[in-house]
Amino acid sequence: MxxxxxxxxxxxxxxxxxxxxxxxxxxxxxxxxxxxxxxxxxxxxxxxxxxxxxxxxxxxxxxxxxxxxxxxxxxxxxxxxxxxxxxxxxxxxxxxxxxxxxxxxxxxxxxxxxxxxxxxxxxxxGTPVVFDDGRLRIDLAARRATLDGATLTLTRKEWALLAALLRHAGRVVTQPQLLREVWGADHDEDTHYLRVLVGKLRQKLGDDPAAPRYVATEPGVGLRFLAG
Known part of the structure; x- marks a missing residue:
């Protein structure tokens, strides 16, 4: 149907x-x-x-x-x-x-x-979220991510950011929403925290911010995980 x-x-x-x-x-x-x-x-x-x-x-x-x-x-x-x-x-x-x-x-x-x-x-x-494009694999339930077969070592906050984006793959997640999910309700205006964390996550994913494959910025609004 x-x-x-x-x-x-x-x-x-x-x-x-x-x-x-x-x-x-x-x-x-x-x-x-x-x-x-x-x-x-x-x-x-x-x-x-x-x-x-x-x-x-x-x-x-x-x-x-x-x-x-x-x-x-x-x-x-x-x-x-x-x-x-x-x-x-x-x-x-x-x-x-x-x-x-x-x-x-x-x-x-x-x-x-x-x-x-x-x-x-x-x-x-209730399906566990798994992303796999042949290069990057993320399994939220197993809390495991690999890039070209090698395990990615992510900090707790890097993992929280990646999980928040992947749960809403394909659509924009606002900066305040991400700040609340990763740092808590008292940090929804601390955008500099988010900028630093995004930079570190992109580096580990091998993602180019000028031509993103995984994490795209919606200027002034938030971030979008590109689901392909």
Whole structure:
């Protein structure tokens, strides 16, 4: 049975474009042209993931997101022409799983949807998270990582950072979220700690920050583990 994606966007051309493109990739697609219609569709028909535009005619997309998060755990990707770093952080903190700035490519959107759906599926099944691209292998349950067959020696905080990113592979994790997970609730503004730790982790992974293979920076927002 195909996974259902609900697209909430008031622009007919965007809904048509996404509907055609996502159906061609094997998804079932529902469409809504307002926040109220989208919430009603989600409540009655459900969805495996939601693509939510912020500029809706009846209410702001952030309000729709807040209402949705009151009763649904469906992954949400926000679409917006608003590209400020503070806006992105606010959306992620409000419960969005990821964001894309218009204009966007449908292949990248589909890749991010698949990453969110894999994450949700693994969480539901209680499946241990394992990443293996033939070069880097990370087994969170075994707490073991190898690079080209050699065991990586990671500090406790390096491992905590890597695990936090891998659990959300394919989507951005905000700086405050990472700081809370690695250092605790009192350190959500100590971004210099994170910069230093990321540098050390990248060095051990053999990752080039200018052309990352594993850990990408979303400037001013957070980090993303590239799941391929």
């Amino acid at each position: 195909p996974q259902r994606i609900l697209v909430i966007d008031d622009e007919p051309q965007i809904r048509r474009f996404l509907g055609i493109s996502l159906r061609a990739l094997g998804f079932e697609v529902g469409e809504a042209d307002s926040g109220g219609a989208g919430l009603a569709d989600l409540a009655t028909r459900g969805a495996d993931a939601v693509v939510l535009d912020l500029g809706l005619p009846d209410r702001d997309g952030r309000d729709v997101l807040r209402d949705l998060r009151g009763w649904s755990k469906a992954p949400v990707i926000v679409l917006s022409v608003r590209s400020s770093e503070s806006e992105k952080v606010a959306l992620l903190d409000a419960g969005a799983n990821d964001y894309m700035t218009k204009p966007f490519g449908v292949q990248e959107l589909a890749a991010r949807l698949r990453a969110l759906l894999r994450e949700r599926s693994a969480d539901a099944a």
